[in-house]
Amino acid sequence: QQQVKQSPQSLIVQKGGISIINCAYENTAFDYFPWYQQFPGKGPALLIAIRPDVSEKKEGRFTISFNKSAKQFSLHIMDSQPGDSATYFCAASIQGAQKLVFGQGTRLTINP
Amino acid sequence: DVKVTQSSRYLVKRTGEKVFLECVQDMDHENMFWYRQDPGLGLRLIYFSYDVKMKEKGDIPEGYSVSREKKERFSLILESASTNQTSMYLCASTIVGREQYFGPGTRLTVT
Numbered sequence: 389q390q391q392v393k394q395s396p397q398s399l400i401v402q403k404g405g406i407s408i409i410n411c412a413y414e415n416t417a418f419d420y421f422p423w424y425q426q427f428p429g430k431g432p433a434l435l436i437a438i439r440p441d442v443s444e445k446k447e448g449r450f451t452i453s454f455n456k457s458a459k460q461f462s463l464h465i466m467d468s469q470p471g472d473s474a475t476y477f478c479a480a481s482i483q484g485a486q487k488l489v490f491g492q493g494t495r496l497t498i499n500p
Numbered sequence: 501d502v503k504v505t506q507s508s509r510y511l512v513k514r515t516g517e518k519v520f521l522e523c524v525q526d527m528d529h530e531n532m533f534w535y536r537q538d539p540g541l542g543l544r545l546i547y548f549s550y551d552v553k554m555k556e557k558g559d560i561p562e563g564y565s566v567s568r569e570k571k572e573r574f575s576l577i578l579e580s581a582s583t584n585q586t587s588m589y590l591c592a593s594t595i596v597g598r599e600q601y602f603g604p605g606t607r608l609t610v611t
Contacts, residue, residue, distance in 0.1 A: 394542070397540060422599065424602075429604065431603050431604050432590070432602050433602065434600070477542060486531055486550075486596060487533075487548060488545075490535075490544075491542050493539075493540075493542045
């Protein structure tokens with residue numbers, strides 16, 4: 389049972405382009421939606437997170453867009469750089485950062 | 501900085517062996533987690549613990565057990581390793597309302 393569905397599974401973007409990764413969830417009780425970034429040989433690390441009381445959160449080149457009625461949220465990476473090449477996971481949870489449910493992951497490659 | 505360490509980066513075991521994966525965190529976090537990561541499946545929760553000697557099953561606990569005798573240490577045990585347990589295993593820790601901090605992972609191969 390996959391409560392958070394992530395797409396695409398892999399994505400190739402040219403340097404300077406916009407990378408977009410989408411996630412959809414089923415459980416309306418989720419109230420915390422983080423994105424994690426994982427480089428090869430490393431564990432995932434928190435990139436940015438949003439709660440459902442706002443529709444957008446921006447941190448530098450990274451933006452989360454949140455659509456509560458559609459039960460969808462997405463990560464946008466503006467001006468994508470080769471250093472952004474990594475695997476990205478969306479996640480969702482109830483009551484803060486305990487017990488996260490992760491999406492399937494997206495392997496992002498930024499071509500120079 | 502929070503540090504979560506895992507005892508091995510790479511491990512090769514034979515089918516039927518008992519396997520121990522160790523995780524240690526240095527930030528006095530109450531909650532600790534074990535996940536397995538497989539391509540196309542994301543991270544799936546095996547077990548988690550919210551206090552010493554407390555544990556709860558995650559989504560895929562079959563074939564695994566855990567032990568938490570000290571707050572900083574959380575062990576994952578494969579009682580009798582099987583080839584379908586070949587995977588990347590990730591440990592994480594957190595306190596309530598904060599992000600999860602992950603270790604670097606242990607890539608386990610069962611032959």
